[in-house]
Amino acid sequence: MLSGSDVAAHSSRQSLWMIIHGKVYDLTEFAPSHPGGERILLKYAGKDATEEYDPIHPPGTIEGALSPDKHLGDVDLATLSDEQKPVEQPVVKAPTGEAPVTLGACLNLDDIERAAERLLKPKAWAYYRSAADDEKTYDWNREAFYSVRFRPRVMRDVTQVDLTTSLLGFESSLPVYVSPAAMGRLAHPDGEKCLARVAATHGIPYIVPIPSSPLFSPDARSDSSTRSQLYVNRDRRKSEEIMRAVANAGYKAICVTVDAPVAGKRERDERAKLDEEAVPVAHTGPDAPDAPQDESSQGIAQALGSYVDATLSWTDIPWIRQASGGLPVILKGISTAEDAALAAHHGASAIILSNHGGRQCEGAPSSLETLLEIRKFEPQVFDQLEVWVDGGYRRGTDILKALALGARAVGIGRPFMYSLAFGDAGVNKVATILRDELAQNTRLLGATKLDEIVPSMLNTRELEANLWNGPYESPVSKSLLAKL
Structure with missing residues (x-):
C-alpha cells in the first residue's frame, strides 16, 4: 500500500499521480488532453481529488483516464498530510441577522432559487x-x-x-x-x-x-x-x-x-472556474504553468x-x-x-x-x-x-x-x-x-x-x-x- 508521501512526490507535469476514492492513478500521459484543462489536474497532483471528481463524473464508472492499467495501488489515507486531504469548498452563508433558509419558508420557485444561491457551493451555483x-x-x-x-x-x-x-x-x-x-x-x-x-x-x-x-x-x-x-x-x-x-x-x-x-x-461559469484556479498550483520546475490569467478559462459547460x-x-x-x-x-x-x-x-x-x-x-x-x-x-x-x-x-x-x-x-x-x-x-x-x-x-x-x-x-x-x-x-x- 502506498503512503501519502509516496503520492506527494509525484505532483508535476513530468509525473502526475492523483488519489480517487483511496486509489492512486498515474495521469501523467492523460493530463495534456484532459477535457477540463490540464491546470485542474495539476492543482490536485499528488493529492486526494475525490471531492472534485465525484460531482462531475458518473458514479460507478471508470473514465478512460482511470483505467486499470493506470491504477498504481491503494493509498493509506491515514498517512495523507493536511495539504493532500480533500478541502471542503466554502458554502455561501446567509448574511448576519438574516433568517436561516428553510424549505418551509419557500412559497414559490423563485424562493427556492434564492435559497439555493445561499446554500450551494459557489461552483455549483455558477x-x-x-x-x-x-x-x-x-x-x-x-x-x-x-x-x-x-x-x-x-x-x-x-x-x-x-x-x-x-x-x-x-x-x-x-x-x-x-x-x-x-x-x-x-x-x-x-x-x-x-x-x-x-x-x-x-x-x-x-x-x-x-x-x-x-x-x-x-x-x-x-x-x-x-x-x-x-x-x-x-x-x-x-x-x-x-x-x-x-x-x-x-x-x-x-x-x-x-x-x-x-x-x-457562459462567463459566470468560467469566472467560477477562474476563482477556483487562482490558488497557486503546488509544483515546481521549468515547465510550471503561467499564472491562471494567461490560460483561457474553461468552465464545467465547456x-x-x-x-x-x-x-x-x-x-x-x-x-x-x-x-x-x-x-x-x-x-x-x-x-x-x-x-x-x-x-x-x-x-x-x-x-x-x-x-x-x-x-x-x-x-x-x-x-x-x-x-x-x-x-x-x-x-x-x-x-x-x-x-x-x-x-x-x-x-x-x-x-x-x-x-x-x-x-x-x-x-x-x-x-x-x-x-x-x-x-x-x-x-x-x-x-x-x-x-x-x-x-x-x-x-x-x-x-x-x-x-x-x-x-x-x-x-x-x-x-x-x-x-x-x-x-x-x-x-x-x-x-x-x-x-x-
Missing part, C-alpha cells in the same frame, strides 16, 4: 445559474410571459380539475417533465437519483441527462416515463453504445440535444461539451432511431418554424422548443415566441408530432400560457436543480408547488381539463411584435425538397 454572454436571453425567457395576458372565462363549474396528459403514449399526471440538466451531484450526493425518485412519485417524466448521470441506476430507469438525453459524440461508436445501453435499460425515448454543436460562452459532434444533421435521425432500437426520437433545441417542420418531415416523434435556458445562442427566441411562429407559418406541425417547451418557466400560469399556444408539456430545469440543495424534500416541493398552481389557475381560467386551455384565452399581441415578418417559404414544400 454552473446552474450561468447563461450565455450578457445573459439577456435568460432574462427574455422570463419577460416573454409578462408580454402575454390571459382572457379568463367565468360562470363555469370548475369544482373538479384534471391535469393529466399523454406524452408519447405514456400518461403523465401533469403537463410537466423534469428537464435533462446535468451535474445534479454538485448540489446533493444523490443528484439525479433524487430527481428520478420524486418524478416517479409524482408520475411525471424525467429526461435523464447523459453527462454525470448514474445512467443505469435502478432509481433512474425504473419508471415507465423516463427518457434519456443524448449529446452525439464525435466518435459515433460511443454514441451507438450509449443508445443501445439506453434501450436495454428500458428507457422509453431518446432525447437528442441539437442546439449545442459547441458550448455557449469541458462537458468538448466531445460533441458538430456535424449532426437531419439525415442522422434514422441512424439515431436505429441505434436506439427504434425508440421515439425527441429533438431538443428547436427555435424556428422551419426547423420544426423539418423535424416533423424527418420523423421526429416530439420536439422541444428551447434556447437551452439562455445558455447557448444569445438572442435566440423564447419558446413562447417559437410557439407563435409555428402557429403562424407551420400549424400542421402540431398534428404531426408532440411539441414540448422549456426555458424560464417558474409559475403555473407560465405553463398554462404555453399549453394554450399548443405545447403538450413544459420542461422545468433550473428550479429542480436548485431544489436539490434540500434533497428529495426540495424536489418534491417544486413538483407540489407547480401542481397546486396549475390546479388553481386552470380553474381561474374557467377550465377543468387541459384541452380546454385554448388560444382564445390569451392576448399575445405584444409578444407577436417579436415574430419574423419577412417572406416565408416552408422548407418541406415540394419546391424546396430537392434542395435538402
